[in-house]
Amino acid sequence: MARKITIEPVTRVEGHGKVTIHLDDAGKVTQTRFHIVEFRGFEKFIQGHPYWEVPVLVQRLCGICPVSHHLAAAKAMDVIAGVGPADLTPTAEKMRRLMHYGQIFQSHALHFFHLASPDLLFGADADPAIRNIIGVALKHRDLAVKGVLMRKFGQEIIKATAGKKIHGTGAIPGGINKNLSPEERDAFLKAPDPLNADTMVAWAQFAVDFFKDFHKKNTALVDGFAAFPSNHLSLIRKDGALDFYHGALRAVDADGKKVLDDADYQDYLEHIGEDVRSWSYMKFPYLRSLGKADGWYRVGPLARLNTCDFIPTPLAQKEFEIYKAYTAGKPNAMSLHTHWARLIELLHAGEVVRDLLNDKDLQGTDLVRKGRKAYEGVGLVEAPRGTLFHHYRINADDQIEMANLIVSTTHNNEPMNRAVNWVAMNVLEGRKEITEGMLNRVEIAIRAYDPCLSCATHALGRMPLSVELVDARGGLIDKKER
Numbered sequence: 062m063a064r065k066i067t068i069e070p071v072t073r074v075e076g077h078g079k080v081t082i083h084l085d086d087a088g089k090v091t092q093t094r095f096h097i098v099e100f101r102g103f104e105k106f107i108q109g110h111p112y113w114e115v116p117v118l119v120q121r122l123c124g125i126c127p128v129s130h131h132l133a134a135a136k137a138m139d140v141i142a143g144v145g146p147a148d149l150t151p152t153a154e155k156m157r158r159l160m161h162y163g164q165i166f167q168s169h170a171l172h173f174f175h176l177a178s179p180d181l182l183f184g185a186d187a188d189p190a191i192r193n194i195i196g197v198a199l200k201h202r203d204l205a206v207k208g209v210l211m212r213k214f215g216q217e218i219i220k221a222t223a224g225k226k227i228h229g230t231g232a233i234p235g236g237i238n239k240n241l242s243p244e245e246r247d248a249f250l251k252a253p254d255p256l257n258a259d260t261m262v263a264w265a266q267f268a269v270d271f272f273k274d275f276h277k278k279n280t281a282l283v284d285g286f287a288a289f290p291s292n293h294l295s296l297i298r299k300d301g302a303l304d305f306y307h308g309a310l311r312a313v314d315a316d317g318k319k320v321l322d323d324a325d326y327q328d329y330l331e332h333i334g335e336d337v338r339s340w341s342y343m344k345f346p347y348l349r350s351l352g353k354a355d356g357w358y359r360v361g362p363l364a365r366l367n368t369c370d371f372i373p374t375p376l377a378q379k380e381f382e383i384y385k386a387y388t389a390g391k392p393n394a395m396s397l398h399t400h401w402a403r404l405i406e407l408l409h410a411g412e413v414v415r416d417l418l419n420d421k422d423l424q425g426t427d428l429v430r431k432g433r434k435a436y437e438g439v440g441l442v443e444a445p446r447g448t449l450f451h452h453y454r455i456n457a458d459d460q461i462e463m464a465n466l467i468v469s470t471t472h473n474n475e476p477m478n479r480a481v482n483w484v485a486m487n488v489l490e491g492r493k494e495i496t497e498g499m500l501n502r503v504e505i506a507i508r509a510y511d512p513c514l515s516c517a518t519h520a521l522g523r524m525p526l527s528v529e530l531v532d533a534r535g536g537l538i539d540k541k542e543r
Contacts, residue, residue: 095478095481123513126445126513128160135440140437155420162417163217166211238428266376286505291479297370304443329439361403362405366402380408440452446510485503488503
């Protein structure tokens with residue numbers, strides 16, 4: 062008898078979504094879909110607002126990664142204000158970088174320690190009552206404490222640069238509205254252990270070592286789970302270095318061949334299209350040069366370490382070399398290796414934050430530049446989850462008349478669907494009964510991408526996930542919800 066599995070809600074991710082898996086009478090998987098089921102319409106309701114309000118408005122998309130939206134919008138507003146990236150004052154550019162790398166640091170710590178580590182520490186089949194951050198705190202107190210304090214450190218960096226931990230106002234068109242005082246600087250550099258920059262770097266190194274040890278003991282699981290080839294896209298600094306704040310677009314295929322290189326993101330529409338499908342509010346981006354069928358790609362930590370040539374901080378570069386050697390320099394296609402890549406980025410962000418805190422330009426007083434107004438602009442940053450596009454056009458009254466946002470999770474829509482399909486084919490196919498552990502494996506595949514569905518679809522609230530088994534005639538055979 063054919064069945065349909067629905068997982069609703071998907072847990073330990075941000076936003077609302079569900080998974081459906083269809084099986085035929087023989088138990089073979091015939092269709093899998095990762096649905097995004099709610100819609101908010103942010104791109105519409107900011108229309109009519111003056112452009113200088115946008116960096117503050119759009120970050121309300123999300124309470125997890127507001128800094129990413131704040132800075133992407135600010136960079137777009139820079140263009141409209143006639144100020145290019147090279148025109149920002151050193152204080153403005155470095156304050157924004159400090160804000161952004163603090164955001165990367167806290168978000169990566171949150172995802173790994175709070176959301177991903179329970180699956181690694183307890184296993185996919187563990188009791189859900191234990192398989193969560195509370196279980197981690199009870200069984201692995203040192204790990205949980207490090208995760209909480211690392212996130213706290215990153216949030217304090219955001220507060221010092223943006224004015225608030227969530228939904229700050231630090232970046233404005235053409236620059237910033239505050240510098241970093243010596244007292245604020247010293248609160249991070251000279252604070253007693255553990256809340257100082259040196260300890261945070263050491264703890265980030267600990268996190269990388271923790272994952273490498275787990276990988277060594279569970280190689281087959283980490284390497285084999287939801288592994289499939291894909292293209293990869295990210296920002297790259299002009300010299301090929303990893304850069305979260307500014308650069309040009311680069312895309313590589315599954316063999317490492319450059320499909321797109323040194324592309325100006327102001328012209329992103331020439332390179333990226335968006336497909337629409339009836340069963341999801343989230344779009345499906347693709348590289349125009351490869352077409353809809355073959356042009357889908359991944360973004361985020363895995364993609365960034367596949368596209369960059371090196372990491373410009375010493376500890377993270379050393380780990381990057383170990384990471385790249387594991388695949389003999391070829392692009393890494395293993396979904397769970399995203400956690401490894403994320404922790405290398407955590408280490409890099411910690412190093413950058415520490416170095417910036419020692420930069421005297423942060424105490425500068427030249428904060429804003431102005432130029433000749435334009436009527437359209439694109440801002441781009443590498444958010445924790447991947448490449449984030451903000452595109453705006455204004456009218457003669459300085460009001461927003463068009464907005465288009467392509468967020469990290471939207472880019473990863475097709476890869477997440479393929480990861481779900483992999484689990485369905487390798488875990489659920491041929492089974493007559495759904496176990497909680499099977500459902501969790503679907504979630505593990507999705508969670509590797511750290512999706513933020515509120516950003517991607519402008520959905521509000523806690524993400525649902527349900528799994529239904531439906532026969533070939535549409536009859537419901539079994540359903541599990543959490």
